[in-house]
Amino acid sequence: MSGALAALQSALPELPLSTDPGDLDHYGRDWTRRWPPAPLAVARPGRIDEVQAIVRWAGEQAIAIVPSGGRTGLSGGAVAARGELVLSLERMNKVLAFDAIDRTLSVQAGITLAAAQQAAGAQDLYYPVDFAARGSCTIGGNIATNAGGIRVLRHGNTREWVAGLKAVAADGSLLDLNRGLVKNASGYDLRHLLIGSEGTLGVIVEASLRLTAPPPPSQVMLLALPELAALMPVFKACRQRLSLSAFEFFTDRALHHVLAAGAQAPFADSHPVHALVEFDVDDDDAQSDSDHDGQARALALFEHGLEQGWIADGVISHSQADAAALWRLREGITEALAPHRPYKNDISMRISAIPGFMTQIQALFARDYPGFDVIWFGHIGDGNLHINILPPERMSGEDFLARCEQVTGQLSRALAACGGSISAEHGIGLVKKPWLGDTRSAAEIAWMRAMRTALDPAGLFNPGKLFDP
Ligand code: FAD
Ligand code: MLT
Ligand code: ZN
Numbered sequence: 001m002s003g004a005l006a007a008l009q010s011a012l013p014e015l016p017l018s019t020d021p022g023d024l025d026h027y028g029r030d031w032t033r034r035w036p037p038a039p040l041a042v043a044r045p046g047r048i049d050e051v052q053a054i055v056r057w058a059g060e061q062a063i064a065i066v067p068s069g070g071r072t073g074l075s076g077g078a079v080a081a082r083g084e085l086v087l088s089l090e091r092m093n094k095v096l097a098f099d100a101i102d103r104t105l106s107v108q109a110g111i112t113l114a115a116a117q118q119a120a121g122a123q124d125l126y127y128p129v130d131f132a133a134r135g136s137c138t139i140g141g142n143i144a145t146n147a148g149g150i151r152v153l154r155h156g157n158t159r160e161w162v163a164g165l166k167a168v169a170a171d172g173s174l175l176d177l178n179r180g181l182v183k184n185a186s187g188y189d190l191r192h193l194l195i196g197s198e199g200t201l202g203v204i205v206e207a208s209l210r211l212t213a214p215p216p217p218s219q220v221m222l223l224a225l226p227e228l229a230a231l232m233p234v235f236k237a238c239r240q241r242l243s244l245s246a247f248e249f250f251t252d253r254a255l256h257h258v259l260a261a262g263a264q265a266p267f268a269d270s271h272p273v274h275a276l277v278e279f280d281v282d283d284d285d286a287q288s289d290s291d292h293d294g295q296a297r298a299l300a301l302f303e304h305g306l307e308q309g310w311i312a313d314g315v316i317s318h319s320q321a322d323a324a325a326l327w328r329l330r331e332g333i334t335e336a337l338a339p340h341r342p343y344k345n346d347i348s349m350r351i352s353a354i355p356g357f358m359t360q361i362q363a364l365f366a367r368d369y370p371g372f373d374v375i376w377f378g379h380i381g382d383g384n385l386h387i388n389i390l391p392p393e394r395m396s397g398e399d400f401l402a403r404c405e406q407v408t409g410q411l412s413r414a415l416a417a418c419g420g421s422i423s424a425e426h427g428i429g430l431v432k433k434p435w436l437g438d439t440r441s442a443a444e445i446a447w448m449r450a451m452r453t454a455l456d457p458a459g460l461f462n463p464g465k466l467f468d469p
Helices: 003-011 021-027 048-061 113-122 139-145 190-194 228-241 252-260 294-308 320-331 333-340 351-368 397-417 433-439 442-455
Strands: 041-043 065-068 085-088 095-099 104-108 162-168 174-177 203-210 218-225 244-251 273-280 313-316 373-379 384-390
Touching: 003 048, 021 041, 048 065, 048 085, 048 162, 048 203, 065 203, 095 113, 104 113, 113 139, 139 203, 162 190, 174 190, 218 228, 218 294, 218 320, 228 244, 228 273, 228 294, 228 351, 244 252, 244 320, 252 273, 252 320, 252 333, 252 373, 273 294, 273 320, 294 313, 320 333, 333 373, 333 384, 351 384, 351 397, 397 433, 433 442
Parallel strands: 041 085, 065 085
Antiparallel strands: 095 104, 104 203, 162 174, 162 203, 218 273, 218 313, 244 273, 244 373, 373 384
């Protein structure tokens, strides 16, 4: 252990501090698997004062810190490949308090999303941020990426659910931001500056999460569609006629990989596109008694879609097990694709811009990705497409990446032209850094840099992520 690390260890004798190669490898990477991990060491503090001491030590030693949650990130934000100290929040994983009147749950930042959801459920309440990485990703990581997921259509992103947070700043001081207040008109809301900051402005150590009433009973319908262009009319009809809690989509190629990973085929025939629709069984806002029956309205919508030629087939859940099996087809995509090392896009646009954009991008991808496996899926009800690319057989990793980056340049310029964003929910991290300037203006980036420099002048937190120093 170097002298600097030995000094840290002797200042904090109880701190688990590791330079074990297995730990460096494990804690130095996220789901991107692109950069070989090379951290200096891994620190796993258990208390806020330890985090503060580590940050002060890092400042004195000029050692960069990578704040680390569950490392399920898909943009390289938690990668430590340049001798940084990984500051893992995994031991700070407790529920601290619940307040029934405020309807808030205070947690340490290293708690997993699933554990926070369970703690909300134990109070007969609901924390609505949700997605497939729930078992491993952490609330700190969710806040740092302003995570989205499968319930954004109804409940919004993580940002909507953070009533307050505590963060350790670059000088080691502890900021207590918004303190759970519903209204607070006392200047800049620094809580929101930390949300989505990708570990570049401070280490989030605690959060106060807003909870809401549990959702009403729901059903899931999987619709088979003849083409991507059918998605928008189906979405429009679903939004008009059902009380929607999710509207997701995936193509036949996505389904192919999920089935290859062991899921059950939903239909006898193959179809180009699928929409997964989740809706309330009873709709309290319905105008008449017959309108209350969500299933009846879903079936009428299905018939209408068949007549219009937007829908080719469909299946509806009759039990929680059915619903889970249908969700697995959508939620299993990331894991099914991971062994193939996909190049991932996570793009965002206004929902109204989707039809024109999809046509444009289909043409671009057909031309520039010949023989590649192009897999479309995502949260289309939020205007968020995840288009994953797999290489043709025998293409080298280097050639594949070079081609994907070249096409991403064109994709990014097309997004800029329609007012979209190069990242919807995964963040910029290392992966999307080259294109930040396409969909954020020079003035916006100058503001971001100015904030970063003011709050972390030495560039201690996650340097090289989001933008270069
Ligand atoms: P990490 O990967 O550890 O870190 C992510 C970023 O946050 C890094 O920049 C890191 O430095 C920073 N960070 C982490 N903890 C802290 C902290 N305490 N203080 C300051 N900065 C911190 N994302 C979505 O938005 N929607 C989805 O639907 C979705 N689905 C996914 C499905 C799968 C199967 C997988 C593997 C990932 C998915 N993701 C999704 C991406 C990922 O899970 C999210 O970005 C998640 O919020 C990351 O949390 P984490 O704890 O793993 O963060
Ligand atoms: C998803 O929606 O499944 C996630 O964002 C993960 C991914 O894009 O692979
Ligand atoms: Zn997603």
